[in-house]
Amino acid sequence: MAQMTMIQAITDALRCELRDDENVLVFGEDVGVNGGVFRATEGLQKEFGVDRVFDTPLAESGIGGLAVGLSLTGFRSVPEIQFFGFVYEVMDSISGQLARYRYRTGNTFNMPVTIRSPFGGGVHTPEMHSDSLEGLMAQQPGLKVVIPSTPYDAKGLLISSIRDNDPVIFLEHLKLYRSVKEEVPEESYTIPLGKADVKREGKDLSIFAYGLMVHESLKAAQELEKEGYSVEVVDLRTVQPLDIETIIASVEKTNRAIVVQEAQKQAGIAANVVAEITERAILSLEAPVLRVAAPDTIYPFPQAENIWLPNYKDILETAKKVLTF
Amino acid sequence: MGEKFLNQFDPAATLESIENQFEMFQILNEEGKVVNEEAVPNLSDEELVELMSRMVYTRILDQRSISLNRQGRLGFYAPTAGQEASQLASHFALEKNDWILPGYRDVPQIVYHGLPLWKAFLFSRGHFVGNQIPEGVNVLPPQIIIGAQYVQAAGVALGIKKRGTADVAITYTGDGGSSQGDFYEGINFAGAFKAPAIFIVQNNQFAISTPRDVQTAAKTIAQKGIAAGIPSVLVDGMDPLAVYVATKDARDRAVRGEGPSLIETMCYRYGPHTMSGDDPTRYRTSDIDNEWAAKDPIVRFRIYLEGKGLWNEQKETEVIEQAKEEIKEAIKKADETPKQKVTDLISNMYEEKPFNLQEQYEIFEAKESK
Numbered sequence: 001m002a003q004m005t006m007i008q009a010i011t012d013a014l015r016c017e018l019r020d021d022e023n024v025l026v027f028g029e030d031v032g033v034n035g036g037v038f039r040a041t042e043g044l045q046k047e048f049g050v051d052r053v054f055d056t057p058l059a060e061s062g063i064g065g066l067a068v069g070l071s072l073t074g075f076r077s078v079p080e081i082q083f084f085g086f087v088y089e090v091m092d093s094i095s096g097q098l099a100r101y102r103y104r105t106g107n108t109f110n111m112p113v114t115i116r117s118p119f120g121g122g123v124h125t126p127e128m129h130s131d132s133l134e135g136l137m138a139q140q141p142g143l144k145v146v147i148p149s150t151p152y153d154a155k156g157l158l159i160s161s162i163r164d165n166d167p168v169i170f171l172e173h174l175k176l177y178r179s180v181k182e183e184v185p186e187e188s189y190t191i192p193l194g195k196a197d198v199k200r201e202g203k204d205l206s207i208f209a210y211g212l213m214v215h216e217s218l219k220a221a222q223e224l225e226k227e228g229y230s231v232e233v234v235d236l237r238t239v240q241p242l243d244i245e246t247i248i249a250s251v252e253k254t255n256r257a258i259v260v261q262e263a264q265k266q267a268g269i270a271a272n273v274v275a276e277i278t279e280r281a282i283l284s285l286e287a288p289v290l291r292v293a294a295p296d297t298i299y300p301f302p303q304a305e306n307i308w309l310p311n312y313k314d315i316l317e318t319a320k321k322v323l324t325f
Numbered sequence: 326m327g328e329k330f331l332n333q334f335d336p337a338a339t340l341e342s343i344e345n346q347f348e349m350f351q352i353l354n355e356e357g358k359v360v361n362e363e364a365v366p367n368l369s370d371e372e373l374v375e376l377m378s379r380m381v382y383t384r385i386l387d388q389r390s391i392s393l394n395r396q397g398r399l400g401f402y403a404p405t406a407g408q409e410a411s412q413l414a415s416h417f418a419l420e421k422n423d424w425i426l427p428g429y430r431d432v433p434q435i436v437y438h439g440l441p442l443w444k445a446f447l448f449s450r451g452h453f454v455g456n457q458i459p460e461g462v463n464v465l466p467p468q469i470i471i472g473a474q475y476v477q478a479a480g481v482a483l484g485i486k487k488r489g490t491a492d493v494a495i496t497y498t499g500d501g502g503s504s505q506g507d508f509y510e511g512i513n514f515a516g517a518f519k520a521p522a523i524f525i526v527q528n529n530q531f532a533i534s535t536p537r538d539v540q541t542a543a544k545t546i547a548q549k550g551i552a553a554g555i556p557s558v559l560v561d562g563m564d565p566l567a568v569y570v571a572t573k574d575a576r577d578r579a580v581r582g583e584g585p586s587l588i589e590t591m592c593y594r595y596g597p598h599t600m601s602g603d604d605p606t607r608y609r610t611s612d613i614d615n616e617w618a619a620k621d622p623i624v625r626f627r628i629y630l631e632g633k634g635l636w637n638e639q640k641e642t643e644v645i646e647q648a649k650e651e652i653k654e655a656i657k658k659a660d661e662t663p664k665q666k667v668t669d670l671i672s673n674m675y676e677e678k679p680f681n682l683q684e685q686y687e688i689f690e691a692k693e694s695k
Contacts, residue, residue: 025487051487056514056517057510057513057514057517059506059510059513059514061476061506061507061510062476062479062507062510062511062513062514064476065473065475065476065477065478065479065480065507065510065511065514066476066479066480066483066514067480068476068477068480069476069477069478069479069480069481069482069483069484069494070480070481070483070484070487071480072424072465072477072480072481072484073480073481073484073485073487073488074484074488075484075487092470092473092507093473093476096470096473097470097473097477102673102674102675102676103453103670103673103674104453104456104466105453105456105457105458105465105466106453106454106456106457106669106673107457107672107673108456108457108458109458109465110676141674142674142675144675144679164676165676166675166676194679194680241679241680241681242680244680245680
């Protein structure tokens with residue numbers, strides 16, 4: 001098995017699907033000759049030709065519209081939105097159109113589209129490049145929202161997303177593109193959507209997280225172990241729909257939980273996880289379920305980024321509150 | 326310095342010279358006389374009669390739809406009278422496998438492309454079965470978001486090009502729609518990909534109440550195609566022959582691999598924007614109404630066909646009676662369709678229900694079985 005970063009695993013997943021399904025198309029801004037601004041599509045145009053891997057004019061709504069139209073003619077589109085902060089430009093194509101066609105047409109037409117896009121903070125980008133907007137997407141019925149935290153998961157989840165017959169928003173954390181390396185099989189494999197993964201087992205506290213925050217949570221769990229606490233870290237992997245079974249089983253085992261998200265605290269995924277836990281497992285709880293999240297401001301200017309973003313110390317602090325409640 | 330620049334490149338003069346090239350293409354004038362013999366299309370007598378029949382039928386369908394709406398027997402409805410040539414003569418240039426991406430006023434075209442009329446009525450009533458498109462009928466349900474169909478048409482056309490079939494994607498919006506970002510993105514994408522698309526702007530002069538000259542400084546909407554590098558034409562949208570010829574020409578070029586076209590059809594909607602409370606007397610004068618009524622597409626086509634001995638009162642009565650009968654049948658069929666259930670809607674969200682919808686399905690199944 002080869003050691004791969006997440007970006008390499010993503011390229012590999014795209015390669016597998018381009019190779020195995022002639023209806024798969026990869027397109028977006030600068031994804032062709034340039035291989036994408038983060039090189040996610042490196043070499044793919046050369047390997048599969050300009051008919052299957054192609055650059056589009058610079059207009060996100062147009063890219064979304066292409067995906068709708070190509071679905072109607074039997075293609076399976078994997079468009080890239082260069083940065084997820086640009087999603088506002090394509091909100092109608094995603095939420096008003098892609099997410100609704102199966103419903104609108106009573107199952108006549110479906111949209112097998114996977115929109116890939118980098119997001120997430122900590123890399124000092126200009127404005128609108130780092131926002132965590134998965135909560136917006138998760139509120140739209142008709143979509144699935146997938147966020148991998150490791151190279152292995154990224155490849156398996158991306159292949160599943162592309163094969164899914166409904167639209168998937170596949171969000172790739174910028175800071176994870178090259179910071180983690182692990183063994184990734186070279187052959188094609190899938191990881192089911194809607195399934196969380198217990199990244200670390202424990203019995204005193206459950207931490208639910210996704211994306212970069214999985215790694216911060218694991219770091220916090222290690223620290224807590226030194227203090228004698230056994231902490232479970234659950235990577236949600238798909239934030240819509242949630243894997244209720246795994247979440248509730250974990251809470252029923254540990255009786256205490258916190259939810260970590262990089263996004264602002266208001267509304268969002270963490271609030272949804274807390275709501276599901278209280279609706280379904282309140283009698284298992286020994287303490288309130290607390291959230292670790294960013295403050296409710298617009299994403300900060302880069303100089304304030306490191307204080308604004310939640311990190312393992314914030315997680316530690318909140319975890320202790322719950323553990324000692 | 327400024328003077329030298331103006332002598333060499335006068336931007337205002339450049340604009341003016343381009344705008345002035347967009348003269349309105351017409352074959353049949355208001356009196357039903359051929360004013361452009363050379364451009365008369367090669368349509369058989371049967372085809373001419375068929376096109377006239379469709380226009381008359383659609384006028385009746387519009388009248389019946391309005392009265393059904395007033396009786397509370399139809400829901401959302403956007404009147405079509407005045408736009409029959411623009412809608413049906415452009416559709417007449419299409420082939421069976423072409424794709425139609427309609428706006429909400431473009432129900433006649435998708436009905437003539439194969440959507441059963443009773444389904445169109447169900448769409449109006451807000452029943453999803455109306456949007457369940459029969460297999461092999463290449464139409465989408467009417468689009469509600471103004472202009473969204475334009476970017477999707479570029480996508481369908483690109484798909485057609487990749488499949489290598491001799492089909493086109495046609496889409497319709499209005500003068501208001503031509504101000505949307507999606508309008509520009511759609512024509513620009515299709516142009517850049519040289520995709521076989523036909524973009525029609527039915528310029529009926531008012532976007533709800535907003536007059537055409539408030540939409541844009543451009544003298545014509547057709548000229549907007551120039552910026553995207555695609556052939557564009559301004560057509561008399563009350564003249565069925567001109568609309569047909571312009572669309573057929575666009576289709577022929579698209580199928581030959583020459584890319585998309587933009588067609589502006591100058592027309593008018595006689596009725597309100599929709600039947601949901603719009604009152605055109607708030608923004609249109611009877612003078613404008615009368616001016617356009619004199620350009621009526623059915624009147625001029627009737628004169629033309631009567632002159633050729635192809636049409637008479639009896640023929641028209643036959644079409645009207647047939648329309649009334651079929652509309653009655655279609656309403657009956659729409660009435661017979663079982664009421665939609667929330668469980669149906671839940672089942673139409675995804676290929677497989679995720680946990681939340683599964684739970685909600687069970688809740689509504691219990692509610693609906695009571």
